[in-house]
Amino acid sequence: MTDKPSSNPSVKPRNGVAKTEAESSGNAGGSGGGGGFLNWLGRLLRGGGDTDLRESIEEVIDEHEALTPVLNPEQREMLMNIISFGELEVNDVMVPRTDIVALEAGSSPSDVVSTFRQAHHSRLPVYRETLDDIAGFVHIKDVVDHWGRDDELSLARILRELLVVPPSMPILDLLARMRATRIHMAVVVDEYGGTDGLVTIEDIVEEIVGEIEDEHDTHEGPSLLQRPDGSIEADGRAEIEDLEKILGLDLAPDEMDEDIDTLGGLVFAMLGRVPQIGELIGHPGGLEFEIVDADLRRVKRLLIRQTDKGDGAGDDGARRSDGSDGDASDENG
Structure with a gap:
């Protein structure tokens, strides 16, 4: 399966994630000078006190583009998104509670298929009584695998674990957790345990490359x-x-x-x-x-x-x- 259940859905300490990222940067850089550049870039993206540096880079890009534009608008926007990516928190990216499409744990097979068809998502969260009690999520591939079998489809049997994160968690930390656990959906909970929103890995990637549309997305026009x-x-x-x-x-x-x-x-x-x-x-x-x-x-x-x-x-x-x-x-x- 693409998303492997996590043994511990609770939020990991920031220092644990930072260690993982530092090791990754060191391995990617090897013994040459590339490691120093990657470490610098990692600090830049994480926002570790380099606000002035990020602003300086943006100013240099603006000044250079005014003289000799070498980036098209899409490339320039992506570069700016990368520079500011480390400042983002989960609540900047999450789908708000009011927009969450979810399945009730006791949904019938026909209701499950109908909801997937209308939502055009590959993953949907599953709740027990209210959205404040999310049990996990189901993947459309598991629904298809069980469809047509003699035994009736049970969401409890194909339920997958999701991450539980606070709204203030840095996006880079969440991305690191998703990569480490291979779980690509997280429920955002407030200090009282209520559901604030939902984040998928697609939401995070779109913060850099812009909105990703597939054949199921409908164009709603300008805001x-x-x-x-x-x-x-x-x-x-x-x-x-x-x-x-x-x-x-x-x-x-x-x-x-x-x-x-x-x-x-x-x-x-x-x-x-x-x-x-x-x-x-x-x-x-x-x-x-x-x-x-x-x-x-x-x-x-x-x-x-x-x-x-x-x-x-x-x-x-x-x-x-x-x-x-x-x-x-x-x-x-």
Whole structure:
């Protein structure tokens, strides 16, 4: 099997992982000068106090590219991603809890196949009663191997172990653990033992090379799409900073939580709750957000229009596109 169960799913100490990485660097470098370069590169990626050095490298690349561009945009982006890779933590890469597709431990064979078909993933986590109690994961290859046998498919019999990691774990440490254990999926748990998210080795690789699409991936289009009428259609996970660049406005007040960086988070912060589909939310900068798609947990899609109202146009209130009061509709569920 590709993913070999780990005898100890608990988080390893940082110093243990660092030793493994140092040994790997030394073996790769041999007795020549390559080892020194690899050790330097390892320190650079791990972020061990070399912030000024990384910034200097970025400046040199920028200056050199301005004079004689030798890298295409994709190569340049990949190089920058590698330089900043050591600063990333698990919570920067993980799939959030709200987006996890998982199987209930008692799922029927038809439900298992249906979920795999809809999710287009090769691995799916399995939970017992809630997502806070993830038992492991199953691989599509094991499902196929058991399909058609006389005995009924049991998830418990093909369950594989996954890694359990905290959100603050450095990505380099997680990558080292995945390589050492050959387990390519990790559940991210918070300090109370609840499930925060999920990370696969593909999520980590995509931080360097960009999004990897296969024949099953659907192209959702840009996260911010300017329409002919001047409005902007946006994904709820689009960065506030990207919209600010388009509009030339400062959308997040100084007193707002600095951890809020998506448009969905901005709308939630303005209302103090998750809005419903069809609600219109005014923004003091002369904008109106219409909720196009949302569920009970988050905003998925919204439409942004500029209004002729100036400062103070949005009073953190909401109304529906049919003119009714958004709060009233919220009480009715």
